[in-house]
Amino acid sequence: MPAIRNQIRELRALREMTQQELADRVGVTRQTIIAMEQDKYSPSLETAFKVALTLGVPLERCFQYEPRGKR
Amino acid sequence: MAVSLSYREKTLYASLGAELVVYGPYFFLHQQNSLNKVAGMIIAIIVLQILLQGLIAVMSRNRLTDERDRLIELRRYRAGYLTLATLMVVGLALLWAHAAAGRLPIENRRMGLHLLSVFFGMLVISDITKTVTQIVSYRRAL
Numbered sequence: 001m002p003a004i005r006n007q008i009r010e011l012r013a014l015r016e017m018t019q020q021e022l023a024d025r026v027g028v029t030r031q032t033i034i035a036m037e038q039d040k041y042s043p044s045l046e047t048a049f050k051v052a053l054t055l056g057v058p059l060e061r062c063f064q065y066e067p068r069g070k071r
Numbered sequence: 072m073a074v075s076l077s078y079r080e081k082t083l084y085a086s087l088g089a090e091l092v093v094y095g096p097y098f099f100l101h102q103q104n105s106l107n108k109v110a111g112m113i114i115a116i117i118v119l120q121i122l123l124q125g126l127i128a129v130m131s132r133n134r135l136t137d138e139r140d141r142l143i144e145l146r147r148y149r150a151g152y153l154t155l156a157t158l159m160v161v162g163l164a165l166l167w168a169h170a171a172a173g174r175l176p177i178e179n180r181r182m183g184l185h186l187l188s189v190f191f192g193m194l195v196i197s198d199i200t201k202t203v204t205q206i207v208s209y210r211r212a213l
Contacts, residue, residue: 028137031077031209035139040212044138 004042006063008033011055026050078131079140080209085123087202089116094195106184109191143208151201158193 012022019037023030028047035041036051043051052062076084093116097108128134166186169175176182 027135028139029077029079029133029135031075031080032137032139034075035212038212041139047138 003066003068004063005039005066006036006051008051008055008062009037011057011062012037015055017055022051022054025054077140077209078127078134079136079143080206081127081131082124083202083206083209085127086120087199087206089119089123090195090199090202093119094199098192098195106187109187143205146208147201147205150204151197154200155193155197158196162189162193 008022012019019030019033023033026033026047027050028043032041032043036043048063049059052059055062093112097112166175
């Protein structure tokens with residue numbers, strides 16, 4: 001599991017946005033959104049900013065860094 | 072659980088299918104190898120790939136590729152290179168061992184075709200490794 005966790009699924013649900021809608025607005029595939037939501041893929045900084053911007057929250061509200069071994 | 076495949080994944084499964092359909096019979100059914108067969112196979116794989124990729128492109132609405140696709144592509148090339156390099160080292164070591172033992176009649180035409188087949192096989196194995204690595208990376212999310 002990557003050290004970067006995220007709240008994309010929760011934030012997306014609050015805004016009643018589908019995975020495909022978020023993917024289209026961020027410019028990635030739906031499969032990448034699915035991988036991010038499952039904490040299987042850590043996006044680049046640029047994509048992380050785009051996701052946070054699209055969801056209308058600060059980056060740190062959407063993504064959190066948890067060093068390995070501290071969970 | 073429903074399996075959702077991206078455009079890239081669909082093209083990968085098509086590539087793997089084409090590779091197995093074309094290369095499989097060559098390596099497992101034909102014992103008599105020739106330059107014509109190798110050339111025919113290369114043409115067959117190119118034609119089949121163009122047909123399948125074209126068909127998938129026409130049927131797919133969203134042909135977007137993103138950073139994750141590019142990352143997986145890099146992983147694919149690394150796996151392919153490592154496989155090919157390993158096979159080349161093993162192949163050259165075996166050639167050297169046979170030559171040192173005097174069991175390598177390189178002037179013999181059949182031996183030449185045999186060597187061609189072996190080196191072509193290495194390329195095929197590394198190619199299939201690349202495709203399988205990419206499919207596995209997609210299935211594991213990365």
